[in-house]
Amino acid sequence: MSPRPKNPPPDRRAEILDAALRLFAEKGYAEATNAEIAKEAGVTAAALYYYFPSKEELFRAAVRQHIGRFVPTLRALTAQAPADASGPEAVGMILRSALAFFTEEKTQLVLRIVLAEGPRRPEIRQIWIDQITGIFELLAPFVMNAIASGQIRPIDPRLIFVLLQGPMLSTVIIRDLLQVPALEGLTNDAVVDAVLETTLAGLRTDG
Amino acid sequence: MSPRPKNPPPDRRAEILDAALRLFAEKGYAEATNAEIAKEAGVTAAALYYYFPSKEELFRAAVRQHIGRFVPTLRALTAQAPADASGPEAVGMILRSALAFFTEEKTQLVLRIVLAEGPRRPEIRQIWIDQITGIFELLAPFVMNAIASGQIRPIDPRLIFVLLQGPMLSTVIIRDLLQVPALEGLTNDAVVDAVLETTLAGLRTDG
Amino acid sequence: MSPRPKNPPPDRRAEILDAALRLFAEKGYAEATNAEIAKEAGVTAAALYYYFPSKEELFRAAVRQHIGRFVPTLRALTAQAPADASGPEAVGMILRSALAFFTEEKTQLVLRIVLAEGPRRPEIRQIWIDQITGIFELLAPFVMNAIASGQIRPIDPRLIFVLLQGPMLSTVIIRDLLQVPALEGLTNDAVVDAVLETTLAGLRTDG
Amino acid sequence: MSPRPKNPPPDRRAEILDAALRLFAEKGYAEATNAEIAKEAGVTAAALYYYFPSKEELFRAAVRQHIGRFVPTLRALTAQAPADASGPEAVGMILRSALAFFTEEKTQLVLRIVLAEGPRRPEIRQIWIDQITGIFELLAPFVMNAIASGQIRPIDPRLIFVLLQGPMLSTVIIRDLLQVPALEGLTNDAVVDAVLETTLAGLRTDG
């Protein structure tokens, strides 16, 4: 009947978005019910409609909410990189940041959602495309430079992307998302280091 | 003897499983309805219950149906490999086969299902664990041999797995499943070759 | 030869349509709930969706069901009228039939619906337009003949329509629909006779 | 002294009643929402509850508001009629006034509401009964006089009412409310004149 007390100023909207993100990730869009999201957020199902026009919009807002922060963050990071960073150093920083971001709890939630709903929802897929493209565009110049300066072999940039970023995505999906025991305990740093020492080394022009 | 009937009795069960696999992949478990699956299979929804006790069981059967064939296939392939295959040759063959299998239409359907439903369904996740473990166990001996013989540097086998298989999984997810434009047109062979030439090269003990 | 079924199979569809017509008339479209219609028809609300795709379609079907029969009936009646029927006789017959039809229970239900929902639903309004136009087209030739033969004064056919049919519609709405006490007990025949003796008489060319 | 405020304080109550009348007429009681009425009136839904205790009461007030003015107006009109007005003249004036009133925009709104909700709401029906009875009581003396003086035939007053007022109600409903094309363009004056010249003529005792 009456609104609940509000000693601490509750940011209902944010609470709802948080609950929604978690439940959409855990159960999938269809099986996460309004009632459950509302309960987690400490409101009634009807209240969701005060803040969002539909479940669909709530879903979109929840996904956008967190993910929009990634590429800017990454861009900021690289922007403050020393201007004379050599290829490996810069690439290492990008990979490390990306993997750190993808290991964050909320990113994991978004990732689950993107993998589950992305293939059939253009707007969700687009979110992912934007991330991938963002990483791609950040990596490309460094790699191009390295090729131009003869540090690494000329190679299709798409392959470089796949070789460098693939192990990381794979780690996140297999180790974190599906929690396959075989990869348990593998650290982010170990993966990035291995990529730098091995894949990047394999790319070097060393006769 | 009587000739074969002109209209060979349709294998309803198989037709249902096929329709189910496709729809579960396309729409997800919750949003694929019995009615639609039945329609695609040319029967009524009630008929599904003649063949399967529940939607849940139909789902499991549809997923199991195809995926069970992978590891045996792979195992057979490697079994007939020349006993003296060097590391790179054997690894290349395994990677090529795995990527070929993951590119098959039905495998893509299963992959979508596993990524979407796996995180919250132990029995689906297990299917995936079995596949990964299968590849892992096939790769491991060759790599161990190569390490033992000093061909490649000693390194955590989990990292080798991530470095070698990561680019492939990444390719399938980004290029095929999410159809990110940046990877459009990248061929399986190009990826495998790049992994062999670069990552594997980077693993070599060459000073 | 074939034994008849013990329980004559209930025509669910018809039962639902009947219940729907009644409740839509009594409560209006918005306030007649599926649950109540279903209950009246002896089924569950879900069953409505087995027979009709939506409440909206059920509504349309219920209205169409009965009303479609009016104009054909009227047309048949006039068709079998004696070829030499004089104007007043034919007009009387048409008016009598129309009033009889509008006094039928089901027609009253439809009338309530048309008056309540017609102004804002084109397809419902059209139903009414068709009825009115039907009566109009049946009356017109007789009146035109009477004018041509000098029996009645030349006059705008729309006015004739309004003068002849108006008292009847008015009777139905005020006496039956709104049940205004002032008109209680007024019979159909009295109204038709009065129209014939008075209005029609007033139309005559007699100086 | 202070000059009048430039923005005279808006009469919220009246604005709300206006908006309510229009929306109740357009959409029906159930489908006109408080939110929409409030929006049209330039306030929030909660504000409605400052002026009216419930939607139901707002509805009643909106309907009463306008309609209450009719019979008094009519009564005033006839009161100032020349005492020696002959039947036809007086009747003509009454019919003309009534039709003019029923053609007013607001009356049309009320009419729609009365026809839609009247049959199931006693208090709304009563409003209508009062109008009808009002007209009836105004017409009656003139007709009685005309009968007494032998100007027109003796006839059931209810029939006179139906014959005289029916064409007008019919015009309003068919032409204005349901906007049936067949009556498009028919003027009020033409209808009243036709009633006077035809129906009233038919009532005359003229051998």
Place this chain on the structure above:
DNA sequence: CATGAATGAGAATTCATTCAT
């Protein structure tokens, strides 16, 4: 006076499932 925030009570609709035929 008026509103923003919230809710409880329903509403239509969907769907897996059952069962007599």
Place this chain on the structure above:
DNA sequence: GATGAATGAATTCTCATTCAT
């Protein structure tokens, strides 16, 4: 084997209404 008919349980969404501010 297979279906038509039907249902119960759930789900999204709407809306009149309330109340502290």
